[in-house]
Amino acid sequence: MLKDKIKAAFNEPACPTNRAKAAKERAKGCAKPLTPGAAAGGCAFDGAKISLQPITDAAHLVHGPLACEGNSWDNRGSGSSGPDIWRRSFTTDLTELDIVTGQGEKKLYKAIREISQRFKPAAVFVYSTCVTALIGDDIDAVCKHASSKYGLPVIPVHSPGFAGSKNLGNKLAGNALLDHVIGTHEPDDVGPTDVVILGEFNLSGEFWMVKPLLDRLGIRVRTCVPGDARYLDVAAAHTANVTMVVCSTALIGLARRMEERWGIPYFEGSFYGITDTSESLRRLAAMLVERGAPADLIERTEALIAAEEARAWARLEPFRDRLAGKRVLLNTGGVKSWSIVAALMELGMEFVGTSVKKSTVEDKMRVQILMREEAHAFEGMAPRDLYAQLKSGGADIMLSGGRTQFIALKARVPWLDINQERIHPYAGYDGTVELVRQIAISLGNPVWDEVRTPAPWDNEGRLTDRHVSHFTMDDDSDAADPTFAARHRRKFANSRVDNTDPEYLAHHRKKFAGRDADDIGDD
Numbered sequence: 001m002l003k004d005k006i007k008a009a010f011n012e013p014a015c016p017t018n019r020a021k022a023a024k025e026r027a028k029g030c031a032k033p034l035t036p037g038a039a040a041g042g043c044a045f046d047g048a049k050i051s052l053q054p055i056t057d058a059a060h061l062v063h064g065p066l067a068c069e070g071n072s073w074d075n076r077g078s079g080s081s082g083p084d085i086w087r088r089s090f091t092t093d094l095t096e097l098d099i100v101t102g103q104g105e106k107k108l109y110k111a112i113r114e115i116s117q118r119f120k121p122a123a124v125f126v127y128s129t130c131v132t133a134l135i136g137d138d139i140d141a142v143c144k145h146a147s148s149k150y151g152l153p154v155i156p157v158h159s160p161g162f163a164g165s166k167n168l169g170n171k172l173a174g175n176a177l178l179d180h181v182i183g184t185h186e187p188d189d190v191g192p193t194d195v196v197i198l199g200e201f202n203l204s205g206e207f208w209m210v211k212p213l214l215d216r217l218g219i220r221v222r223t224c225v226p227g228d229a230r231y232l233d234v235a236a237a238h239t240a241n242v243t244m245v246v247c248s249t250a251l252i253g254l255a256r257r258m259e260e261r262w263g264i265p266y267f268e269g270s271f272y273g274i275t276d277t278s279e280s281l282r283r284l285a286a287m288l289v290e291r292g293a294p295a296d297l298i299e300r301t302e303a304l305i306a307a308e309e310a311r312a313w314a315r316l317e318p319f320r321d322r323l324a325g326k327r328v329l330l331n332t333g334g335v336k337s338w339s340i341v342a343a344l345m346e347l348g349m350e351f352v353g354t355s356v357k358k359s360t361v362e363d364k365m366r367v368q369i370l371m372r373e374e375a376h377a378f379e380g381m382a383p384r385d386l387y388a389q390l391k392s393g394g395a396d397i398m399l400s401g402g403r404t405q406f407i408a409l410k411a412r413v414p415w416l417d418i419n420q421e422r423i424h425p426y427a428g429y430d431g432t433v434e435l436v437r438q439i440a441i442s443l444g445n446p447v448w449d450e451v452r453t454p455a456p457w458d459n460e461g462r463l464t465d466r467h468v469s470h471f472t473m474d475d476d477s478d479a480a481d482p483t484f485a486a487r488h489r490r491k492f493a494n495s496r497v498d499n500t501d502p503e504y505l506a507h508h509r510k511k512f513a514g515r516d517a518d519d520i521g522d523d
């Protein structure tokens with residue numbers, strides 16, 4: 001059954017890569033054997049949980065060993081405007097003894113009971129993991145039974161880590177929503193301007209920079225999945241008139257199947273950058289009017305765009321001189337690979353490269369158009385190559401996720417987090433201004449001059465004159481000075497080893513021999 005689900009998730013007609021294949025190849029889907037380490041960026045379970053956990057009034061129960069769960073509270077910065085139950089760690093904490101004695105299903109049932117009675121969530125999502133999938137726990141049956149017993153939705157999510165990568169887990173999460181959640185609640189306030197946003201995680205609360213714009217236009221976000229979503233709103237998503245897909249790799253399949261099942265048209269858009277925010281608002285308005293919304297929505301949208309763009313450009317003006325001509329290396333993926341490029345190029349910044357990992361064919365075409373013939377779009381750059389490019393002075397700043405930050409820091413190049421762990425919101429007009437402000441702050445931070453100053457020792461490890469004179473009592477003033485600083489300068493000077501002693505140096509060279517720098521490149 002899991003095999004069929006995985007095959008269906010990968011055989012996605014809305015995926016341009018899949019569309020480009022011959023019919024026979026397409027039938028096989030994209031599933032391929034995992035290579036060792038393939039889950040290093042997150043396993044399928046991780047991907048599914050990331051895609052569903054920001055549904056804030058639900059409990060997210062991990063059925064497996066404690067280690068799969070990790071710490072839910074602070075590992076991703078999706079914002080909630082209300083409930084916080086989603087951030088708690090719920091796990092059945094299976095041990096070897098439970099596995100050997102076949103206690104898995106019983107423990108799962110008891111955990112659902114405890115959660116429903118103590119926390120009264122709107123729903124419980126139950127995630128299978130490697131261990132519980134391998135021992136064959138029937139989480140469907142347990143969820144169904146617990147659901148009828150405790151009178152709340154209990155949704156099984158089949159996403160064991162061994163099934164594949166984080167990206168596959170995103171798709172399996174979409175399947176769980178479609179199979180068990182969307183379409184199960186009929187709201188009594190359906191309106192002509194209801195929309196669904198898919199693949200928006202509300203990281204650092206950034207969707208809240210966009211939602212007020214939609215509110216001003218009278219466009220109601222029935223649900224934003226998963227960022228700051230409420231369970232019942234997700235269950236009513238089938239009543240919306242338009243779907244906007246923000247992160248296409250994660251939930252495009254869900255959008256397509258919602259169109260198939262309920263006739264809701266979808267489009268892929270972005271709220272990063274001024275131009276793309278405006279374009280997304282235009283598309284939403286035009287599609288809603290086609291589906292019966294008042295015709296003046298288009299006019300009002302244009303008026304709002306004109307006012308907001310003018311305001312944003314006025315706020316960006318003070319940064320223009322500081323940022324013009326600065327070279328950026330962008331190591332991200334998906335829509336950010338072009339939408340951030342567009343926003344920063346409008347300020348005169350240059351791009352030495354952008355990663356198009358996880359980007360669709362349309363994303364890649366937009367990168368090409370934006371960066372023209374000098375475009376340097378790369379699928380993925382080895383850490384060593386990234387380091388070499390930064391070290392050689394190819395870029396003034398790198399924008400990327402936290403995993404590559406140490407490459408930039410080692411190369412002594414400013415770095416800004418633009419992926420999921422970021423702490424500043426970058427969506428919409430105000431978010432674009434914030435992004436530019438953060439880039440300016442990072443570039444202008446005096447620490448970069450400090451760290452680029454040559455080290456106060458030579459290649460042999462001997463302290464240079466400048467440094468020695470700083471710590472040596474070269475006059476009598478310290479001797480007479482009773483202050484704390486002076487006492488410590490004297491102590492250091494007295495206890496300092498003789499760094500010209502050949503025996504001492506030979507000993508230390510031997511001690512550190514064979515401990516070269518890691519694979520991100522060494523001078």
Ligand code: SF4
Pocket residue numbers: 039043044045046064067068128129130131160161162
């Ligand atoms: S689900 Fe499997 S791969 Fe993922 S964290 Fe748990 S044991 Fe590891």
